[in-house]
Amino acid sequence: MTATVTEPRAGARPAPVLHGYRFELVKLLSQWRIRLLLLACWLAPAAFVAAVSLQSSLPTDTVFGRSMNATGWAGSLVVLDFACSWALPLLTALVAGDVFAVEDRLGTWRHLLVAVRSPRRIFVAKTLASLTVILLLAAGLAASSVAGGLVVAGNRPLIGLDGHLLAPADAAGTVLLSWVCALAPTLAFAAVGLLGSIALGRSPMGLLMPLLLALALQLAQLLPLPVALQLALPSHAFLAWRGLFTSPAQAGPLLIGLAVSLAWAVLATALAYRLFLRRDFTDLAYDGSGRRVVVAAGLPLAVLVALTVGVIAGATPATGSGIEKGKLQESLATAYAHLYRLQTQQLHRPDVTEAQLQATASCDKGGSRVLDEGPGNDWRCVVSWHLPGATAVGTAIYQLDATADGRYIADGDGPKEVNGYFQVRTPAGDAPNPLWQFDGNVDLLASTPKE
Template sequence: MVVAARPAGRAPLRRCYRFELLKLVSQWRLRLVFLACLVAPAVYAGVVSQQTSLPADALYGRWMNQSGWASSLAVLVFMGTLVLPLLTAVVAGDVFAVEDRLGTWRHLLVAVRSPRLIFLAKALAALTVILALLVALVASSIGGGLVSIGSHPLPGLDGHLMGSGELTRTVLLAWLSIVPPTLAFSAVGLLGSVALGRSPLGLLLPVVLALVLQGVALMPVPVALRVALPMSAFTGYRGLLTDPVQQGPLWAGIAVSLTWAALATWLAHRLFVRRDFTDLAYDGSGRRFLLAGLVPLVALVAVTTGVVAASTGATGSGIERPKLEAAHATSFSHLYVLQTDRLRRPAVTSDQLRATARCDKGGGRVADTGPGSDWRCVVSWTLPGSTATGTAIYQLDVAADGRYVADGDGPKEVNGFFQVRTPTGDAPNPLWQFDGSVDLLENTTPRIHQEGPR
């Protein structure tokens, strides 16, 4: 009796996913990358925190020898600049292109019998590896800092002191907030790998995109456009370090990043299932990538910019004198309390100081708005039971993304020297130089600011 052969069915997704995952983790370069993610942040935290010269240009860099949590936050600064786009390029940017280099598409299609299933398995495998690399970075940066320095309190970007419990929650949420932009760059990597094949540009597309967006972010572009770019989500976690939380940039960045991830993944899937796999010489199509890949993403930027502008009412750079004065006065008040505690002076609260700041940009030569290193602020405060008003001068370097560095310019007893003499010895002066953050999407004047004659 002759039994008719039944046509082979599609392979199940679980088996395809496991096969693609094993192909990725078997690559020696990815194993080295994972080892670097697991070791490098801890080594960096341990070595730098013991140095006398700290990376003061990085957020929380100057605090790395005082709290282990600062090391993790300092590492987080570098993630969105180039590290995570590079990791997504190594994984997602090569997951499809490798089949073109090896010429194995026909064998894979015969085994799986579904281009859609192949795409889904490869995308899930790449996502798994990228998230594993991210978890390794989180564990290494936090563990290395806590082992080297310990879990000590740390001031937020508004100066309020955060204890271990708040720091644990905030740092973990900060790392979690960069997952959406990581997904966005991973999706762009998938798109480049599908559309450009063996071309090196396909592999490096997430890195190229990150460099282009960083260049745009350095320019004084409108705040709506800045928030509509996925790079902004890599800095949205700064809003978690203030009290109350600056939620606007954080949630806007997450929403924009998830939209980018969805659109880029859909475009990659659309190009992949329409590809002619019988062409053994296929090496990508620049024109097809331009029309079916980049043009929709550029259109997305235009749409999201309009949505952000309409929903928030944000105009200009988002950096305005009243907001900067309020943020600076708030940070000074909280840090003054910290300095008072270190000097063992009579206790005082930030509300009792009634601190106000008066800021000017360029000495009246330019409008008091926008980023720049020519901001000058004078803080005034009054101690309880005293009629005398204290003043302190600061030079501010305000970045286009809302972060500013306040450099104390006297008097020496308050903020003119990097150390203060305490009963137990010299200690860092929290008022000498500190970081702050301006909410670019905030429209209302915070309550601490009181407008007066200039």
């Protein structure tokens, strides 16, 4: 039996949205699970960043991980990277994925409808309340991680993903902007959580929808997908904030990622609203409908992905996976020139400019029988540079591990006095060698430089 919601009779005024919002917010904040999440988000990141920043072994496999004991801003970016992968989808599942389903489990829909007298206002109140809690959780992650990093490692300059140095003020603004950009895909996952909470009723699968989506997208990000398909996924904005740490900033992938995430948020919320108004509130054993999820929810989102892929493919010049030889060579040479200057300052040698160094890179992937494109850990590059007044050309070897999302790790492979050891001997003592290992980021939408 399918029943529709009866509109309130004439003269029965619905409760104001603000009152419903306050009521729903109090309900959420009164749950021990939400209180524990708030406590964890506002305290745990600071403790984690402080503890790791004091260690000699750093999470070098995470972007900005090797800089955690050099500047306080790196710790917040490590937390952001982890939050974008798992924490934020989990938080949206626990909050938005349960905000409607809890009424089904408790059988309180009829009481709520009598009190509010408007299904539309119930939807708005619950949506705004869950959004408020999610924003509080995200703000806690950001504020706590920044505070922990600054207390332990200090307000120092941050090395960007192209080797250029960000002053403390610039690093602060860019880190905060990165956290703000992560809110767009968070809204998309929250909207998916609302959709699952409504469509599946008391079923725990509604709670798991944001997590399952995050897991599927994590697996997709490991594959060498076409650039248009990568950018069409709502999770891409969780990665594209890295482009803010290059000069100039890689704004194209980030703007596309934000637009895609907001489109997902709007469509998923609209689908959740439509399903909510059409559901049967008289059935106390309502468990949702799997077929309804596929037809009324999954199909429109799949159509959105297909349309987005078509628009991006037609509007951008990038083809293939976006990881190409020319892009890697240009990015590596630029990063090397910036970091060479940092090493020069460490060793108190005469300063040189990037233009004087004339750094270039020559890369090969897997030998002559392998096409020089795509992600992989078999990239081998030779960087060449010139010093003013010297006739000899300096060379350095790097092994590159490039991932499908555009990030790569450059591992120095000699000569030892340049990049073959993790420390350099300076007049003030041993210091970390900026040329030994470093992270880089390739703009997937950039056109391939001519060789």
